[in-house]
Amino acid sequence: MSPIVKLLAQRIALSLLLLLLISIVIFAGTIVLPGDVAQSILGQSATPEALANLRAELGVNDPPVQRYFAWLFGAMQGDLGTALTSGQDIAQALSSRFWNTLFLAFWAAVVAVPLAIFLGLLAVRFKDRWPDKMISAVTLASISIPEFLIGYVLMYFIAVKLRWFPSVAMVNDNMGLFEKLNAIALPIAVLTLVVLAHMMRMTRAAILNVMQSAYIETAELKGLNAFQVIYRHAFPNAIAPIVNVVMLNLAYLVVGVVVIEVVFVYPGMGQYLVDHVSKRDVPVVQACGLIFAAVYIGLNMIADIVAILSNPRLRHPK
Amino acid sequence: MNRHMQYLAAQAAAGKLSRRDFLGKAAALGFTAVSANLLLSTAAKAAGPQKGGTIRLGLQGGSTTDSLDPALVTNTVGLMVTRLWGETLVELADDGGIEGKLAESYEASADAKTWTFKLRSGVTYSNGQNVTADDVVKTMERHSGEDTKSGALGIMRGIKDVRADGDSVVFELDSPNADLPYLLADYHLIIQPNGGNDDPAAPIGTGPYIIKSADMGVRFVAEKNPNYWGDLGNADTVEIIVINDDTARVAALQSGQVDVIDRVPPRTAKLVDRAPNITVHSTSAAGHYVFIMHCNTAPFDNNDVRMALKYGINRQEMVDKILNGYGTVGNDTPINASYPMYTELEQRQFDPDKAMHHLKKSGHDGTILLRTSDNSFPGAPDASALFQQSLNSAGIKLDVKREPNDGYWSEVWNAKPFCTSYWGGRPTQDQMFTTAYLSTADWNDTRFNNEQFDQILVAARGELDVAKRTQMYADMSTILRDEGGLICPMFNDFVEATTDKVDGFVEGIPGQVLMNGYAASKLWVKA
Numbered sequence: 103m104s105p106i107v108k109l110l111a112q113r114i115a116l117s118l119l120l121l122l123l124i125s126i127v128i129f130a131g132t133i134v135l136p137g138d139v140a141q142s143i144l145g146q147s148a149t150p151e152a153l154a155n156l157r158a159e160l161g162v163n164d165p166p167v168q169r170y171f172a173w174l175f176g177a178m179q180g181d182l183g184t185a186l187t188s189g190q191d192i193a194q195a196l197s198s199r200f201w202n203t204l205f206l207a208f209w210a211a212v213v214a215v216p217l218a219i220f221l222g223l224l225a226v227r228f229k230d231r232w233p234d235k236m237i238s239a240v241t242l243a244s245i246s247i248p249e250f251l252i253g254y255v256l257m258y259f260i261a262v263k264l265r266w267f268p269s270v271a272m273v274n275d276n277m278g279l280f281e282k283l284n285a286i287a288l289p290i291a292v293l294t295l296v297v298l299a300h301m302m303r304m305t306r307a308a309i310l311n312v313m314q315s316a317y318i319e320t321a322e323l324k325g326l327n328a329f330q331v332i333y334r335h336a337f338p339n340a341i342a343p344i345v346n347v348v349m350l351n352l353a354y355l356v357v358g359v360v361v362i363e364v365v366f367v368y369p370g371m372g373q374y375l376v377d378h379v380s381k382r383d384v385p386v387v388q389a390c391g392l393i394f395a396a397v398y399i400g401l402n403m404i405a406d407i408v409a410i411l412s413n414p415r416l417r418h419p420k
Numbered sequence: 421m422n423r424h425m426q427y428l429a430a431q432a433a434a435g436k437l438s439r440r441d442f443l444g445k446a447a448a449l450g451f452t453a454v455s456a457n458l459l460l461s462t463a464a465k466a467a468g469p470q471k472g473g474t475i476r477l478g479l480q481g482g483s484t485t486d487s488l489d490p491a492l493v494t495n496t497v498g499l500m501v502t503r504l505w506g507e508t509l510v511e512l513a514d515d516g517g518i519e520g521k522l523a524e525s526y527e528a529s530a531d532a533k534t535w536t537f538k539l540r541s542g543v544t545y546s547n548g549q550n551v552t553a554d555d556v557v558k559t560m561e562r563h564s565g566e567d568t569k570s571g572a573l574g575i576m577r578g579i580k581d582v583r584a585d586g587d588s589v590v591f592e593l594d595s596p597n598a599d600l601p602y603l604l605a606d607y608h609l610i611i612q613p614n615g616g617n618d619d620p621a622a623p624i625g626t627g628p629y630i631i632k633s634a635d636m637g638v639r640f641v642a643e644k645n646p647n648y649w650g651d652l653g654n655a656d657t658v659e660i661i662v663i664n665d666d667t668a669r670v671a672a673l674q675s676g677q678v679d680v681i682d683r684v685p686p687r688t689a690k691l692v693d694r695a696p697n698i699t700v701h702s703t704s705a706a707g708h709y710v711f712i713m714h715c716n717t718a719p720f721d722n723n724d725v726r727m728a729l730k731y732g733i734n735r736q737e738m739v740d741k742i743l744n745g746y747g748t749v750g751n752d753t754p755i756n757a758s759y760p761m762y763t764e765l766e767q768r769q770f771d772p773d774k775a776m777h778h779l780k781k782s783g784h785d786g787t788i789l790l791r792t793s794d795n796s797f798p799g800a801p802d803a804s805a806l807f808q809q810s811l812n813s814a815g816i817k818l819d820v821k822r823e824p825n826d827g828y829w830s831e832v833w834n835a836k837p838f839c840t841s842y843w844g845g846r847p848t849q850d851q852m853f854t855t856a857y858l859s860t861a862d863w864n865d866t867r868f869n870n871e872q873f874d875q876i877l878v879a880a881r882g883e884l885d886v887a888k889r890t891q892m893y894a895d896m897s898t899i900l901r902d903e904g905g906l907i908c909p910m911f912n913d914f915v916e917a918t919t920d921k922v923d924g925f926v927e928g929i930p931g932q933v934l935m936n937g938y939a940a941s942k943l944w945v946k947a
Contacts, residue, residue, distance in 0.1 A: 149574055149862045155567050188485055188636065195484075254667055261675040269671045270478070270678070272639060272661060367663050367672075369638045377484040377637055380826065 106410070106417060113406055117399045121392070125177075128391035129170050129384070173388060183385040185378065192389045196371070200393065202273060203370035206286055207355035210293040214355075215348055218298050222305025229310065241299035253292045253365040260288060271366040289366045293359065297351040304347040308340040315339075342409035349405035356401075357394040469924055473945030475655040477934075478669050478678035482662035484637035489620040490610040491563055491570035496682055496933055497662055499607055501634070503937040504642045504658060505546070506610030506625030509537055509556065509589075510601050512847055512931045516760050518601040521650075522551060522611050522626060523589075532596040532882055537604075538588045543649050546630045549613050553584035558615025560591075563608060572608035574855060574862065596882030598889070602847045607937065628653030628941045637662050642940075654924070654944035670917075673698060679922045680943065682933055684915045685798075686744035692917055701927045702746050703914040706758045706845020706852075709742070709797040710750075711790065711807065711907040714867040717837040723903055724782030730768060730907055731775035732811040738909040741806060742799040746915050750908035753897040754843060754852050758911075758930055761849060761886065763894035765901060772814035779816055787817040790838050795825040797842040803909070804840060834865045841865065842912075847931065849893045853877050857900060866905030873899050921946060 140156040157163060176183055182192040221241070225234040244252065261269035267287040277285070312318065313336060321331045360372030371390060378386035410417060482497030490502050510526065513519040520526070523537040543551045562568060564576035581592040591600060610616075610625055623631040628650065629642035640660040644653050661678060663669040666685045670692055672678045684692055684700055693700035713720035713729070720726055735749040748756065751767055792804040801822060808818045823832050823839075832839050846852040855861060858877055859869040873896055880892040900906060914933045918925050924943045929935045935942055 151566075152569050152573055156569055185485070188487055254671075257668070257671045257675075261677075262671055265675060268677050269668065269675045270661060270663065274633075274635070274639065364665050365668050367661065367665070367668055369635065373637070374484050381483070381485045383485060 109410060110407060113403055113410075117403045120399055121395055124395040125174065125388065125392055126170070128388055128395075129166070129173075169384070173385060177389070177392065182389040185386050186381075186383045192386055196374070196386075196389060196393070199369065199371045199374045202368065203356055203359070203372070205273075205282070206289060206293070206359065206368060206370060207352065209283065209286065210290045210297070210355050211352055213290055214294040214297050214351070215301065217294065218301035218348075219305050219344070221298070221302045222309065225302065225306045226309045226313070234306075237302065241302050244295040245299035249292055249296050250361050250365050252295055253288070253362060256288055256291055257365075260291075269366070271368040273369065286366075286368065289359075289362050289368055292362055292366075293355060297354060301344075301347055301351055305340075305344050308343045309336060312336045312340045338412055341412045345408045345412075346405045349401040353398045353401045356397045469654045469942075469944040470947050471654055471656075471944070472947075473655050474657040474659060475680065475922060475940055475943055475945060476659045476661065476678040477680045477682075477940055478661050478663040478672045479681070480662075480664050480666075480669060480683045482637045482664070486636045487621050488623050488631075488634060488636075489616070490608050490612070491568065491572065491616075491620060493608060494571060497637075497640075497660065499932055499937045500660060500934065500940060501623075501631070501640050501642075502607060502610055503627065504629040504640075504940060505623040505627040505631050506612070507627050508607065508609050509604050509611065512602070512605050512936060514926070514929050514936075516930045518605065522556070526601060528598070528600070532598045532600075532884060533593045535591040535593070535600050536585070536588050537591070540649065541587060543626050544647055545613050545624050545626055546645055546647075547613065547624050551611060551626060553587055553589050555613055555615060556589045556611055557582050557584050558617060559609065559611050560589075560615075562615045562617055562620070570608055572606045575603045575606055575851065595878065597850070598881060598884055599848045599850045603851065605847065607932065629658055652938070652941040654941070658940045660940070673917055673919060676919060676921070679945070680916070680918050680925075680934070680939055682914070682916050684917050686742075686746040686912075686915060689744065689746060689915050689917075697920045698917055699920070699925070700915060700917045701925055703916070703927050703929065704748060704756075704758060704911065705914050705930075705933075706754075706756060706847075706911070707843065707914075708750055708754060708756070708845065708908050708911045709738075709800070709803065709842050710754075710840070711909070712839060712841050712866050713905040713907070714837040715869065715905040716867040719782070719784045719788065720837055720905060722782045722784065724778045725784050725788075726903075726905060728775045728778035728782065728784075728814070728816060729788070729811070731771045731778060732814045732816055733807055733907055733909050734770040734810040735768075735909045736770075737806060737810070738803055742803045743910055743912055746913040748911045748913075750910050751897075752901045752904065752906055752908050754845070754856070754900070754906065754908060755849055755893070755897050756911050758845070759849050759852075759893075761890040761893050763890055763897070765894065765897055768901065770810060772810075775811070775814035775816060779814070787819045788838065789819045789821060790840070791821045791823050791832050791836050792840040793823045793825050793828045793832070795828055796833070796840040797912075800840040834863065849896070850877070850881055853896060857904070857906075868900070868904050868906075870899060870903060918943070 140153050173183060180193065182196070184190060185192055185195065221237050225237050228234045257269045260266050268285055269288065271286045271289050273282045273285050318331060318335055321335045326334070359370065360376060362368070363370045363372040371393070375387065375390040378390070477500065479497050479500060481495035483495070486495070486498055488501070490506060493499060493502055507521045509521060509523040510518050511521045520540070522540055522543060524540040526535060526537040528535050539551065539553055539556070545551065560576065560579070560582040563570040563572045564579060578594050578597055579591055580594050583590050593600065612620070613624055623634065626649070628645055628648045630645045631640065631642050633639070633641045639662065642658045644656050661672070663672055663681070666683070669681045670684065670688065673681045674695060689700050692698055713726055715721060715726070730752055739745065739747050739749055749767070750756070751765055753765070755762060790804055790807070792800045794801060801820070804820045808820055811818045833841050843856065846855060854877065856863045856865060857868050857873065858864065859874050876892050876896050880889050883889045883892065916934055922943045923946050925939065926935060931937070
């Protein structure tokens, strides 16, 4: 087996092991939360009879270990079970939510990633001059402000005052692509502002770091033009840290946007997860947790693999 | 001058004059805001509802875990959606009485133990089936069965038997109950084909609208039911969007994405009302924010401790600061003027001296622990801090413990001896007392056990003489006020808002939120 295949297999196996451990952590977490699912479903208006009836029907009287393994084997076969609260098939209910989340994350990434890299390059080009300082100041300010506040501010000025874009990012299947993009314009703007700084700074640092190396100077002295220097020498060496931070931010765009979903009423996975957490709907929480963890681990794995492939030292370990 | 006012009102009703301008002119002419508002709503009604268009509501309270099954409805979104597609036998009328829905008329036997409801003939469900007396019987059985999860189970308990009799339905009760029609107006008791036993969550009913798409906790779309028997339903399409975030809901109204919202936060309601195209509506209601003590647990088993705490609370301050004026002061009973047989009792005032006197008499020494959380009622931790301060001036030390929102209703409420909570209120005194103050009630969250109170409650159910019943309820309220474990500082108003695109909102309708849940079908889109 070639060393690179072995390396990749190791990475993937480690990721799967991590996923399994995370599912245990999530399950344990939902067990220690106060309150029980029947009480949460019926709320304040629960009679003791109704509570007992519901508890028996939901099967929450079984021991937790038994419930965990039953679920795990189901999940391996693609069956995420049914929601305790609504009785719906989780995989089915989740899929439309998951696509919505990916849709928002995708378009936010389409705007944010090229913009961040472009701004990073611009900052390098004008290093320590006013464009560099301004880009840094603006992006750092936007990452420092809580995202819900940026959301409210944009909502007030752009949706309420100027009425350019809607404040409610409600999408549904009957809408065309442009209608959908119009609806999610504000959340995309907020997400872009939130993830921009991180990626921009990393691009700037990585490129600057490489540009100061001796081999870049050598390349220049060899008589290569600026384009060739960047393409042949700087880019391959800067790509690993940039991909790493881009993947981290993509993961954030998928799993970390609960607040944005609530503020803009976007029907994504975050809101779905929060509703079920507050009702102690363990199967749904598990399923969402597992998907979020898989996305996070998967994207980080991709970042690792890209780093390995782009780096000869990692590609050919001693 | 009067004719001029009527002209102005007609202009305002037709949308040629803003409501604010109208009220300003009315005030300049010496009319009070109340009479000017009345004139305006009369003029708006005279202009008449307009048909067609789409009404969009942005509502708080929906969740992805909700169900369309009317038995499981627990929140505002569920209520509003259910009101679109389904109907109960009878309904609370705008004047606080009872009006027929699927039942055309009803009558009680002299002892109020046997009730007969005659069904409206020729009413069909949205699937074309006829409504039968058997459906009604099956519906009632589903909500009262042994294994039901219905939110209406509590009120179905006193019903011994339900049977079909031709096109009528006969209810036999265990004991007399003059309030049965009020109980049957409960929004869970939607009449469904075969009682909903085939598919409880299928929205097939007799309501003015038909549900076209339902995405739980996200969005609902309904279209006018062409075969609806009654005159409800002005807009062709109703769209309900779940917007749980307060700021987002208000922004959606301000940006014109929705026409109606519920639960305008009291803190910002006056600011929202200042916008030229938005009107905030406030309706006093039976809901109340409370501090509840367990009457059987030390130190609250001593009535002097309870009285000390009741005298040590500044009710007006709570209404001003917690409700921002959108509410009324309470009087340590769960009953206010929104109940049908209400008698005003002498208002208990904040009195540090009396509080101190009762505390000394009780012999209690040391601090008292109050538990609270954000979701027990909006602003509960702030209200607890105010309570702490006002008690401090009476020399009583209160410790406030912040509990997590998660699990508050299972771990703290109805479990710990002193905590903050809320009640949504009930349509009648009997129901409110039976739900929470009868010694054997499931939700006796003050552990109140008073023999005399229980006796009057049962006696009042069979009393058909309104004057006598009114006196009985006044006596019960007095007992609660002077001996109960309830500290009720305030009744919260329903604060709702509409844009000037829609018309027909009437403030002060008793019952549930948003015109007793009928705002979607009673409002109309202005042409």
